[in-house]
Amino acid sequence: MPNYGPEVVGPPPRPTDQPYWDPEIQTMDPERMRGLQEERLQTLLRKVFDTPVPLFRRKLESAGIGAPEDVKTLDDLRHVPLTVKQDLRDSEAATPPWGDYRFTDPRAAVRIGTSTGTTGQPTISIWTRRDLWIEYESSARVWWRYGHRPGMIATHAHPAYLYGGGAMLSGSYEYFGFLNIWVPPPDTDEAAEQGLRFWMRVKPDIPFMGFSTGRFFEVAAKLGIDPKDAGLEFKGLPGFGLGKGMPLMTAGAECFAYVGGACGKSPGAHINMDWGIVQAVDPATGEEVPEGEWGDLVVTTLDRDNGLLRYDLEEACAILREPCPCGETSIRGLWGGRFKDLIAAQGKRFQANEVESALRKVPEVNEPSLEWQMVRPTDDARPLTVRVERGTGAGGDDAELAGTCAGVIKEALGIDAEVTVLARESIPRSGYKAARVIDE
Ligand SMILES: [Zn+2]
Numbered sequence: 001m002p003n004y005g006p007e008v009v010g011p012p013p014r015p016t017d018q019p020y021w022d023p024e025i026q027t028m029d030p031e032r033m034r035g036l037q038e039e040r041l042q043t044l045l046r047k048v049f050d051t052p053v054p055l056f057r058r059k060l061e062s063a064g065i066g067a068p069e070d071v072k073t074l075d076d077l078r079h080v081p082l083t084v085k086q087d088l089r090d091s092e093a094a095t096p097p098w099g100d101y102r103f104t105d106p107r108a109a110v111r112i113g114t115s116t117g118t119t120g121q122p123t124i125s126i127w128t129r130r131d132l133w134i135e136y137e138s139s140a141r142v143w144w145r146y147g148h149r150p151g152m153i154a155t156h157a158h159p160a161y162l163y164g165g166g167a168m169l170s171g172s173y174e175y176f177g178f179l180n181i182w183v184p185p186p187d188t189d190e191a192a193e194q195g196l197r198f199w200m201r202v203k204p205d206i207p208f209m210g211f212s213t214g215r216f217f218e219v220a221a222k223l224g225i226d227p228k229d230a231g232l233e234f235k236g237l238p239g240f241g242l243g244k245g246m247p248l249m250t251a252g253a254e255c256f257a258y259v260g261g262a263c264g265k266s267p268g269a270h271i272n273m274d275w276g277i278v279q280a281v282d283p284a285t286g287e288e289v290p291e292g293e294w295g296d297l298v299v300t301t302l303d304r305d306n307g308l309l310r311y312d313l314e315e316a317c318a319i320l321r322e323p324c325p326c327g328e329t330s331i332r333g334l335w336g337g338r339f340k341d342l343i344a345a346q347g348k349r350f351q352a353n354e355v356e357s358a359l360r361k362v363p364e365v366n367e368p369s370l371e372w373q374m375v376r377p378t379d380d381a382r383p384l385t386v387r388v389e390r391g392t393g394a395g396g397d398d399a400e401l402a403g404t405c406a407g408v409i410k411e412a413l414g415i416d417a418e419v420t421v422l423a424r425e426s427i428p429r430s431g432y433k434a435a436r437v438i439d440e
Helices: 030-050 054-062 075-079 085-094 129-145 164-176 189-201 213-223 352-359 398-413
Strands: 111-114 124-127 153-156 179-182 269-271 276-281 295-301 311-320 332-338 343-345 348-350 372-375 384-389 417-422
Touching (some): 030 295, 054 085, 111 164, 129 164, 153 164, 164 179, 276 311, 348 352, 352 372, 352 384, 384 398, 398 417
Parallel strands (some): 153 179, 384 417
Antiparallel strands (some): 111 124, 269 332, 276 295, 311 332, 343 348, 372 384
């Protein structure tokens, strides 16, 4: 009987004052890292041909790649065709339920989940213990970089069950050594109250930060709870607001949940290069775009049991290569949003969150939370239709407030908006990601 015990579910402890979770990898010489990536890429390609993995094998053969040795270096990757979400969906539809793109027998996996499926049927993701371990180690580098340490109390309100992200976050928190408080997503006021009351009993060391933070502030105000008593605090994450776009923190649970993390010392997120080749690619040519320019986020996962080869997430990404003063040697990634979320109006292209950032500048619509919606434009010439709820205790009349909101949108985005001010609770609430763009 081999010697094993509870320590196998967690990482070995390390000095809390060391600057990196995994110094060897995080400060590895870039040439050596390239060698490691190429070695792991070979292993992945060998599996595609030997296991085999029919979907990826077909892709390679369609490009005249008949053996793993045909793709020796990272530069050769440009010849490997891209795979998009629709390819996975089609594969699952043709040979349900798994499709023909799995690297392992699904019964070798221990966890299953689906994407949230905002467009089309959600695809199925599976993780073996090794796949989970890679995500947990990747996430640990992120938490450590933030200055968090094992022994702290962390909390979240991610959706559970078939949605893979909640279990992933809980698992990564526990692996790291946080005391993990998982409260229900605040879909209803009752659910939000349950979380708030529990945080008042056991106050998290790390303030709750998530898509639904505003919902908790809103329900706290209704119940007369001081948000601070529940450990709620609007606190920016490191690296946000530096440079263009946001740090590239995730490539989705289906691909690489913790692809990188920001150090806050320079723009972007340090990429976990030992477990993923991250590229900003021009999808028309398959070639990488120049440093700092937007391309499609394309990820090749490394060293997992399951994997994805040149997976194009159809999101905007830029890569930064100049050295970072924090001492980590990885490339850094910026995220510019999902292309399918881009809104076109009045000759401009923008993301809904840019409208949201503009509205955040109007205090009268932000107390206790900002609740708003816009209608997806169908007529390019018409002003953008925006609805926003009046904040509690806000003075002035609706027309005046609407004018202020239209003004900040014009200033930030250069587009005309027709803003309607509504009473509180006119717009549907969501416990996770609220629908800000609606079709009418
Ligand atoms: Zn850095």
